[in-house]
Amino acid sequence: MALTVSMVALFGLVLFFLLRSNALGYGAAFVAVMFGFYLASTGAAEPINQLTAAVIDALSDL
Numbered sequence: 001m002a003l004t005v006s007m008v009a010l011f012g013l014v015l016f017f018l019l020r021s022n023a024l025g026y027g028a029a030f031v032a033v034m035f036g037f038y039l040a041s042t043g044a045a046e047p048i049n050q051l052t053a054a055v056i057d058a059l060s061d062l
């Protein structure tokens with residue numbers, strides 16, 4: 001679990017700087033995929049799924 005959280009932090013930080021510098025390409029796409037992969041393995045996955053479902057439900061009610 002500790003390694004997973006560290007990888008999430010690492011990929012999240014790298015992705016943040018890539019997006020800020022507009023250096024988007026295949027490398028940024030790979031970092032984004034790896035960030036999502038490791039984020040799905042953490043305890044944050046369930047709250048993110050619930051938030052996404054709540055936003056979609058709220059938008060469908062409009």
